Amino acid sequence: MAWKKVRWPAILLAAFLGGMLLMSAAAARERACIPFHLKTEDGKIINPLTGENADQPYSPRQTCGPCHNYDEITKGYHFQQGWDVIKDDFGIAKGNPWVLSDGMLGKF
């Protein structure tokens, strides 16, 4: 029967694809943040379940900063979007006086 001929290749292919799936699932898990509390600007825990500081805004510096390099991230192009270079004469030298930065800030 034809099934007997294709059985081993089919089993090997299924094992290979299953292995790839497990590896990608494991890789995706590794890249996730471990559980943490949201924190206020002065470092207090925000707990919406108990209402503790639930009326306070969360601070990315206090919340994410202990594990991620907050100062490096906030210098990034996609974070700044031109805020770090915006000025009235930014585009004059290139003949585009209406352009005020290299990001979305100051663009039409």
Ligand code: HEC
């Ligand atoms: C308790 C430590 C911790 C805190 C707090 C934390 N993270 Fe993470 N985060 C991690 C770890 C560990 C990873 C996985 C890093 C890796 O292996 O690439 C991660 C990964 C990430 C990634 C994915 C990076 C990538 O390469 O895909 C993003 C985005 C991220 N964190 C954003 C945040 C933000 C935003 C906050 C604050 C709201 C935050 N994290 C708070 C530990 C933390």
